[in-house]
Amino acid sequence: MKKLFVLTSAFFLTFQIQAQQVKRHFEPVNFSKVNITDAFWKPKMEKVATATLQACIFQTEEKTGRIRNFEKTARKQGEKHEGIYYDDSDVYKALEAIAYSLKNKPDAALEKKADDWIDKIAAAQEPDGYLSTYYSLTDLSKRWTDMGMHEAYMGGHLIEAGVAYFDATGKRKLLDVATKWANHFDSLFGPNKRHWVTGHQELELALIKLYRITQDKKYVTLAHWLLEERGHGHGKGYIWDDWKDPAYAQDFVPVKDQKEITGHAVRAMYLYTGAADVAALTGDQAYMNAMKTVWQDVVFRNMYITGGIGASGRNEGFGLDYDLPNEQAYCETCASVGMVFWNQRMNLLTGESQYVDVLERSLYNGALDGLSLSGDHFFYGNPLASQGTHERREWFGTACCPSNIARLVASLGDYIYGNSDEAIWVNLFVESETNLPLTAGAVNLRQKTAYPWEGAVELSVSPEKQQKFALHLRIPGWAENSAAPGNLYDFTAEPTQKVTVLVNGNSVAFDRKSGYAVIERTWKKGDVVTFTLPMEVRTVKSRPELTYNQQRVAIQRGPLVYCVEGVDNGGQAWNFIMAPNPKFTINSFMVDQEPVMNIKSDAIRFRASNDGTEVVSEKATITAIPYYSWCNRGKTPMQVWLPTKVTDLKINNK
Structure with a gap:
């Protein structure tokens, strides 16, 4: 009613x-x-x-x-x-x-x-x-x-x-x-x-x-x-x-x-x-x-x-x-x-x-x-x-x-940033500078980083006068063991590296609160926080209910999801499976004059034999690029979710 x-x-x-x-x-x-x-x-x-x-x-x-x-x-x-x-x-x-x-x-x-x-x-x-x-x-x-x-x-x-x-x-x-x-x-x-x-x-x-x-x-x-x-x-x-x-x-x-x-x-x-x-x-x-x-x-x-x-x-x-x-x-x-x-x-x-x-x-x-x-x-x-x-x-x-x-x-x-009367939040890792008004006085914050390609973040914290406040640094879920909130997506393996936080070159105790590393101390001009996030290549799996992704994995490094595009892989992106326990290498690369980090991985490629009578498998190396950069070099096949078993392959004699 x-x-x-x-x-x-x-x-x-x-x-x-x-x-x-x-x-x-x-x-x-x-x-x-x-x-x-x-x-x-x-x-x-x-x-x-x-x-x-x-x-x-x-x-x-x-x-x-x-x-x-x-x-x-x-x-x-x-x-x-x-x-x-x-x-x-x-x-x-x-x-x-x-x-x-x-x-x-x-x-x-x-x-x-x-x-x-x-x-x-x-x-x-x-x-x-x-x-x-x-x-x-x-x-x-x-x-x-x-x-x-x-x-x-x-x-x-x-x-x-x-x-x-x-x-x-x-x-x-x-x-x-x-x-x-x-x-x-x-x-x-x-x-x-x-x-x-x-x-x-x-x-x-x-x-x-x-x-x-x-x-x-x-x-x-x-x-x-x-x-x-x-x-x-x-x-x-x-x-x-x-x-x-x-x-x-x-x-x-x-x-x-x-x-x-x-x-x-x-x-x-x-x-x-x-x-x-x-x-x-x-x-x-x-x-x-x-x-x-x-x-x-x-x-x-x-x-x-x-x-x-x-x-x-x-x-x-x-x-x-x-x-x-x-x-x-x-x-x-x-x-x-x-x-x-x-x-x-x-x-x-x-x-x-x-x-x-x-x-x-x-x-x-x-x-x-x-x-x-x-x-x-x-x-x-x-x-x-x-x-x-x-x-x-x-x-x-x-x-x-x-x-x-x-x-x-x-x-x-x-x-990028937020503040209350007595605290500062750093949400995104973007090289930048800002001045934040706190009750006890303004604080200049300068961030240096090569993110998302590198995981090192340096924060220069310079209050106009010595004062106590809390600095909240976001610890991204992907830097530990959460591919995404909930369990729709999970990493296939535990991380091998850990997040580190230093103040003026020394390890510092910090509280974890709501996903942030919280450093509360009396800050002075010239203090430097070094925040390092692990940037290892990791594979991601999805829940079984996502039927389109069954027996497939995605590649992620830092915040970036990667894809395989035909232009880097002999014109094909559907004719391979990921090798078991693949090894990844990271390389500097240019996509339409954009500097990116690509990822090369072991794979098994399938193709038709020269006479077209059988399917031939061979070891191969595939190249993945950041998803945001795909389709900037013309029409080309692409996949984000990469097969680990012989399913849904598009095979030709190339």
């Missing part, structure tokens, strides 16, 4: 000022306060600032009608809308990526281009604050009549772009447009107003960002209300009509009662990111309990070894537990980006490193695979096997992924 909830503004505001049961353990250090000098990530950030953003600008402004739609809307001459009804969102995501990039790498021409776009967006906004070029150019009377038409989704990305651009440049124009839009939405929807269920979640997390910059609590109230709207039968529109299943949009039960992952993967990630943000501000433990349960369902039963999620192309999302095909894997790039967002919030709320383990896995593998090494070609889906039919593309009809991966890479600094 459905329950009718009458939720008032007073209820929400009262809830917000209750003593918090849930609160963040620490706050992330904003990307703008982190100077990244890393040999792995800085070139990628520079590629995004140039090649990726130029591709986004070219496609958005010249090749497609996205910017023209704003120009047409402003002219009000009855011109025809071009493209898809949700295309405005790609403009906003590109602007957000530009904002992060401008902070990292100032560029007057790029900033002028962004300002020009913002002028056109502002000119297209309706007097009451509404903004959707599709409805403005087709029939404005139909706005807010179909919850599946992405109006709120586009508004969320508008807000994120406005906040980011203001943070990067200090310019308010886009933020003012976004605020006017949010106030328009708030005038129509919320407690004691019209019902609205966002068909594609995004607005929930964006409203919290708007609150953090404006300190206007009505945006928290509105975000909370949007979460509470779900699961009560309020959803209306083509998504609900076409799918006949509210689980597609995570609308099947109230968010607080959800226990399993369902439906469209990107929508789910944005929903739970928003729920975590709301929980942090309202102190609502029920959201936290639900998210932990759903997270376990994702990571323990529905996540690929690459951190990719959403196996099914039919619904761009989740299917049956453990049904994770490799060649048919959908694994949308945007879903892996969403995994980074959600797992960061879960880490902040719990202080547990397992969430960063998943974040790192998705970042270095599932998400980064979506961006070519040249920065101007992309994957929408990210399979774990190919017979040479896949290739990267310049653009897509639905072009959410290029700008999404661009904004993630450009904002990488958001995910």
Whole structure:
């Protein structure tokens, strides 16, 4: 029986000022306060600032009608809308990526281009604050009549772009447009107003960002209300009509009662990111309990070894537990980006490193695979096997992924460090420098590392004055004996090396807490922490329920999952089995001008005899490369999960 909830503004505001049961353990250090000098990530950030953003600008402004739609809307001459009804969102995501990039790498021409776009967006906004070029150019009377038409989704990305651009440049124009839009939405929807269920979640997390910059609590109230709207039968529109299943949009039960992952993967990630943000501000433990349960369902039963999620192309999302095909894997790039967002919030709320383990896995593998090494070609889906039919593309009809991966890479600094009043957290190992404000005084932290190729991390800790605080260093699960949280994936053997921690060259006692090495001491200028992670090559097996991986192993070194690609193996990647107890060697290698570490391994290769009458086996050496770097040298066969028995081989006479 459905329950009718009458939720008032007073209820929400009262809830917000209750003593918090849930609160963040620490706050992330904003990307703008982190100077990244890393040999792995800085070139990628520079590629995004140039090649990726130029591709986004070219496609958005010249090749497609996205910017023209704003120009047409402003002219009000009855011109025809071009493209898809949700295309405005790609403009906003590109602007957000530009904002992060401008902070990292100032560029007057790029900033002028962004300002020009913002002028056109502002000119297209309706007097009451509404903004959707599709409805403005087709029939404005139909706005807010179909919850599946992405109006709120586009508004969320508008807000994120406005906040980011203001943070990067200090310019308010886009933020003012976004605020006017949010106030328009708030005038129509919320407690004691019209019902609205966002068909594609995004607005929930964006409203919290708007609150953090404006300190206007009505945006928290509105975000909370949007979460509470779900699961009560309020959803209306083509998504609900076409799918006949509210689980597609995570609308099947109230968010607080959800226990399993369902439906469209990107929508789910944005929903739970928003729920975590709301929980942090309202102190609502029920959201936290639900998210932990759903997270376990994702990571323990529905996540690929690459951190990719959403196996099914039919619904761009989740299917049956453990049904994770490799060649048919959908694994949308945007879903892996969403995994980074959600797992960061879960880490902040719990202080547990397992969430960063998943974040790192998705970042270095599932998400980064979506961006070519040249920065101007992309994957929408990210399979774990190919017979040479896949290739990267310049653009897509639905072009959410290029700008999404661009904004993630450009904002990488958001995910490296955190601090509370009296402690510091180091989550990712990226060469960089930042200043952290603690109660007793600021601390300069400088990180040197060649990660992910090498495991040595040197941290120079220089407080402005001698002071006591705790330094939390994440010990990645992969550095010990956890291929991934839960037991969906396990290493086939125990590690032979151990994590070591030294302070000023001496062994130091430390506590282990929630997956971190915690060093609490009185620090002084010039203190140096040496943190060494074992970077041995290890093979991974999966649970037997993952039938596609039976009698197969994957190769992992550090945070990187590897694959075998035909271009390095005589054009073939399906005609061998791994040798028993293989020996691995690590070598410097170039993939399309990208320096990587490849891994060579013993194998047994099968081929047809010269006369084609029998199958011949022979000893061979195979070469594996990081998964994120595959398909940058043309179409080629590829596999992540490598057979250990003679099954599913593709044999020819090469």
